[in-house]
Amino acid sequence: MKKNNAYVIIGNSASGLAAIESVRRIDKTSNIINISKEPHRPYSRCLLSYYLAGQYNKDILWIRHEDYYKKYNVEGLLNTTVAGVDVKNRALAIAGNKKISFDKLLIATGASAKSVDIKGADKRGVFVLRTLEDAQGILNMLPSVKKACILGGGLIGMRAAYALKKRGINVHVIVKSSHIFSQMLDAEAADMMRQHLETNGIEISTGLEAKEILGKDSVEHLVLDDGNRLDCELIVIGKGVAANLEIVRGQVKTNMGILANEHLETDNKDIYAAGDVAETYDILEGSNNVNQIWPAAIRQGKIAGLNMAGEEAKYEGTYGTNSLDFFDLAVMSFGVVKPKNDVDFEELIEIDTTRRLYRKIILRSNRIVGGVLINDVERHGILLHLALHKIDISDIKYILADEYFDFGKVVPLIKRQAKSFARPEYNDTCATYSPLY
Amino acid sequence: MKQSKKIFCDITKCVACRTCELACAIEHSATKDLFLAMLERPRPRARTFVHFIERDVSHSIACQHCEEPPCMEACMSSCISKDEKTGKVDIDRSRCVACWMCIMVCPFGIISREAADKNKAFKCDLCPDRECPACVDACPTKTLSYETRDDFSRRIKQEKKVYEKK
Ligand SMILES: Cc1cc2nc3c(=O)[nH]c(=O)nc-3n(C[C@H](O)[C@H](O)[C@H](O)COP(=O)(O)OP(=O)(O)OC[C@H]3O[C@@H](n4cnc5c(N)ncnc54)[C@H](O)[C@@H]3O)c2cc1C
Numbered sequence: 001m002k003k004n005n006a007y008v009i010i011g012n013s014a015s016g017l018a019a020i021e022s023v024r025r026i027d028k029t030s031n032i033i034n035i036s037k038e039p040h041r042p043y044s045r046c047l048l049s050y051y052l053a054g055q056y057n058k059d060i061l062w063i064r065h066e067d068y069y070k071k072y073n074v075e076g077l078l079n080t081t082v083a084g085v086d087v088k089n090r091a092l093a094i095a096g097n098k099k100i101s102f103d104k105l106l107i108a109t110g111a112s113a114k115s116v117d118i119k120g121a122d123k124r125g126v127f128v129l130r131t132l133e134d135a136q137g138i139l140n141m142l143p144s145v146k147k148a149c150i151l152g153g154g155l156i157g158m159r160a161a162y163a164l165k166k167r168g169i170n171v172h173v174i175v176k177s178s179h180i181f182s183q184m185l186d187a188e189a190a191d192m193m194r195q196h197l198e199t200n201g202i203e204i205s206t207g208l209e210a211k212e213i214l215g216k217d218s219v220e221h222l223v224l225d226d227g228n229r230l231d232c233e234l235i236v237i238g239k240g241v242a243a244n245l246e247i248v249r250g251q252v253k254t255n256m257g258i259l260a261n262e263h264l265e266t267d268n269k270d271i272y273a274a275g276d277v278a279e280t281y282d283i284l285e286g287s288n289n290v291n292q293i294w295p296a297a298i299r300q301g302k303i304a305g306l307n308m309a310g311e312e313a314k315y316e317g318t319y320g321t322n323s324l325d326f327f328d329l330a331v332m333s334f335g336v337v338k339p340k341n342d343v344d345f346e347e348l349i350e351i352d353t354t355r356r357l358y359r360k361i362i363l364r365s366n367r368i369v370g371g372v373l374i375n376d377v378e379r380h381g382i383l384l385h386l387a388l389h390k391i392d393i394s395d396i397k398y399i400l401a402d403e404y405f406d407f408g409k410v411v412p413l414i415k416r417q418a419k420s421f422a423r424p425e426y427n428d429t430c431a432t433y434s435p436l437y
Numbered sequence: 438m439k440q441s442k443k444i445f446c447d448i449t450k451c452v453a454c455r456t457c458e459l460a461c462a463i464e465h466s467a468t469k470d471l472f473l474a475m476l477e478r479p480r481p482r483a484r485t486f487v488h489f490i491e492r493d494v495s496h497s498i499a500c501q502h503c504e505e506p507p508c509m510e511a512c513m514s515s516c517i518s519k520d521e522k523t524g525k526v527d528i529d530r531s532r533c534v535a536c537w538m539c540i541m542v543c544p545f546g547i548i549s550r551e552a553a554d555k556n557k558a559f560k561c562d563l564c565p566d567r568e569c570p571a572c573v574d575a576c577p578t579k580t581l582s583y584e585t586r587d588d589f590s591r592r593i594k595q596e597k598k599v600y601e602k603k
Contacts, residue, residue, distance in 0.1 A: 018510075046513035050534050060532065063515035295511035295542060302510070323541040328552060332541050378550070381507070381543035407498055407545050408488025411448075423544060425501035428586065432448040432593055436491055 006030035010082050011108030012042050014294050015275030018301030019106050024072050026309035032074045037081040046294055048135040053163035087251040104270045104308045111241035111276035111292050120213030126235045129160050148234040149222045151210050153180035157238025161202050162326050172203040186337050189358050189372045200327040243277045255279050257290040262315050264304035274300035283317040284335035284369050291318045332380045335370030336362055348401035359401045366394045389420045440585040441524025446496050450580040453495035458483035460575030479553040484561045485572050499561035500547050502526045508539035525563055533557045
């Protein structure tokens with residue numbers, strides 16, 4: 001009988017790479033095949049906007065050495081699209097009618113940028129920003145661009161706007177919601193960021209939607225739903241992403257993403273899913289969720305790889321968090337930033353508009369479930385981990401949102417709730433502490 | 438895996454004199470001299486921090502060089518690595534793009550932004566030019582030590598016994 005390939009990993013981005021590396025920590029010899037439809041060696045798509053801005057050259061994108069596959073003893077199939085997975089027969093169909101068999105499969109196909117369903121969206125000069133080709137396409141257009149319109153006021157839209165502004169192009173961001181960063185920030189923080197972005201020359205309109213794109217072959221105008229018509233030569237769409245789960249649809253359980261359990265395994269044994277394509281339990285939301293962010297993709301890939309190689313590892317769950325920095329103003333948030341009902345939640349807020357400081361912490365039954373920080377962001381991670389470990393913070397509530405909050409204030413909590421603080425380093429920090437009072 | 442050395446703090450001995458912070462800033466200055474370093478711009482900054490835990494209880498804390506560093510998993514330019522042998526977690530400045538993802542996830546809040554200068558993340562690097570980190574050498578009360586976790590726990594247990602006898 002023909003032997004299957006021990007491991008097949010689809011995707012060579014964050015989660016695919018993390019999986020390869022953890023499989024190889026345990027299993028040094030079995031065959032690993034890594035497939036990517038993109039032609040490139042591993043790169044970080046998060047850095048595309050930095051590349052676009054001209055702040056860094058292309059080299060910044062490559063996140064692994066050129067001889068990565070050799071070093072990890074992996075057969076890399078680049079520029080190869082998986083058309084479908086035959087779950088029953090444990091095989092993949094790739095172009096050219098070829099079949100690749102597997103014992104263990106990881107689907108780390110990530111997500112694709114959503115486009116807009118309006119007339120003229122197929123014209124030259126309309127882009128999304130997800131792949132190196134997208135960034136290159138935008139860069140090639142730049143010499144003929146005076147003004148760009150960005151559709152969407154989320155992370156990708158605003159990163160694109162910032163990058164183009166750095167290139168000296170006039171940008172106008174069109175946002176459907178009443179606030180920018182409507183997923184990531186509460187209204188007050190969004191207003192503070194908006195003011196900062198506008199002061200630095202980025203034009204922003206909220207409560208408006210694009211209706212039609214006009215132009216001969218290339219973009220010339222953007223028509224908005226209020227009838228206004230903007231002249232522009234470039235349009236970048238930042239309307240979110242959708243999981244690339246078509247290759248297994250109908251064969252494994254899917255919702256917004258491929259449903260993966262605490263071992264990152266799908267409902268079909270030996271088939272795993274990780275990264276932007278996966279839907280997992282969200283610790284802070286308390287329900288299943290897709291959090292399409294880099295840290296989650298790495299963590300999930302890592303845990304999936306361990307389990308695939310036979311070392312049981314439990315995934316603690318996903319959570320939303322992100323970090324942005326525009327014109328030297330940093331903003332970060334995590335978890336629930338806009339609680340739906342007010343009754344169960346409590347908010348701690350400190351605002352200092354002159355120094356542009358903003359700190360908001362959202363609590364539920366004395367546990368942190370979310371937070372937003374502007375400018376003074378260094379202690380974001382402390383709050384995040386208190387939330388993830390579901391620590392009762394009653395004892396330090398008075399100082400949590402304060403400017404003088406620091407890790408020292410957490411030490412007594414570690415002593416009292418030692419079991420909840422899982423990392424060995426937490427114990428290191430409080431091993432010699434005994435409360436005075 | 439063999440345990441690697443890191444900086445430990447014996448809270449019972451800390452008097453919040455902040456000598457560690459000073460020594461750290463000097464070690465990471467261009468001139469490595471207190472009086473000249475004070476004149477440098479941007480002013481050299483410490484990578485270790487003295488905090489109050491209670492009114493008269495303090496500690497000094499810097500990067501814990503975690504066994505499973507969250508910063509390394511979050512870094513989107515893969516510029517943070519952990520040395521298998523020494524256990525040291527390092528930031529490759531040439532690839533840091535100042536996205537602050539590391540700061541976003543650090544459980545200890547000890548990574549800083551070098552905003553005034555090159556816009557890079559920075560933290561304790563265990564003083565690559567020295568055998569023992571500057572903060573440990575400078576600590577006048579021997580609060581800080583540079584050793585393995587096992588050595589540290591053994592030592593504090595022993596010392597506790599001695600004190601309890603007295
Ligand atoms: C401009 C930009 C900025 C971002 N900024 C941030 C940020 O600041 N912070 C943050 O946390 N996240 C950010 N992200 C999101 C982050 O990039 C993703 O969460 C991360 O890349 C997900 O990794 P992944 O491995 O799950 O999948 P992806 O990165 O989407 O990679 C998917 C892989 O699967 C392959 N593939 C897909 N379908 C097939 C197929 N049918 N056959 C073969 N191969 C296939 C692709 O070629 C690719 O290798 C940003 C993304 C973009 C585009």
